[in-house]
Amino acid sequence: MSGLVLKLGPHERVLINGAVIENGDKRSKLAIMTPNANILRLRDAIHPEEANTPVRRVCYIAQLVLSGDAVPDDARHQLLLGIEQLSQALTDPDSRRLLAEASRAVLEEQHYQVLKSLRGLLPREERLLSAGRA
Numbered sequence: 001m002s003g004l005v006l007k008l009g010p011h012e013r014v015l016i017n018g019a020v021i022e023n024g025d026k027r028s029k030l031a032i033m034t035p036n037a038n039i040l041r042l043r044d045a046i047h048p049e050e051a052n053t054p055v056r057r058v059c060y061i062a063q064l065v066l067s068g069d070a071v072p073d074d075a076r077h078q079l080l081l082g083i084e085q086l087s088q089a090l091t092d093p094d095s096r097r098l099l100a101e102a103s104r105a106v107l108e109e110q111h112y113q114v115l116k117s118l119r120g121l122l123p124r125e126e127r128l129l130s131a132g133r134a
Helices: 053-066 072-087 093-107 113-117 124-134
Strands: 002-006 012-018 018-022 027-034 039-041
Touching: 002 039, 039 053, 039 113, 053 072, 053 113, 053 124, 072 093, 072 113, 093 113
Parallel strands: none
Antiparallel strands: 002 027, 012 018, 012 039
16 A cells, blocks of 8 residues: 555544545544645644744644645745754754755655654754743
């Protein structure tokens, strides 16, 4: 089986190409065979008021493309600029790898992969922000 495989819990919701789909009472697995389908797990969605840190803001832009609320061509510049700004602050090898993956995915218009790579930075950002408050 090729393509993206989504494993959904009972009553979990997912946004696929602008349509909200809710799973039934049991766990299930869906294979998304259409290349470049826009998919967003609603449990992972960042609400506008939660886009309050540098990484979350860039994730939110990628999420807007996946939800169909932003045009990919219009978002490309914002995403690349945001990733560049993050790369100036997050200089460790793991962050650099995730940022490079995100940049590559933006250029290849793979917005699900952009979001996935950027979400990998959220725990590191939280630790850095927590350390700054202490």
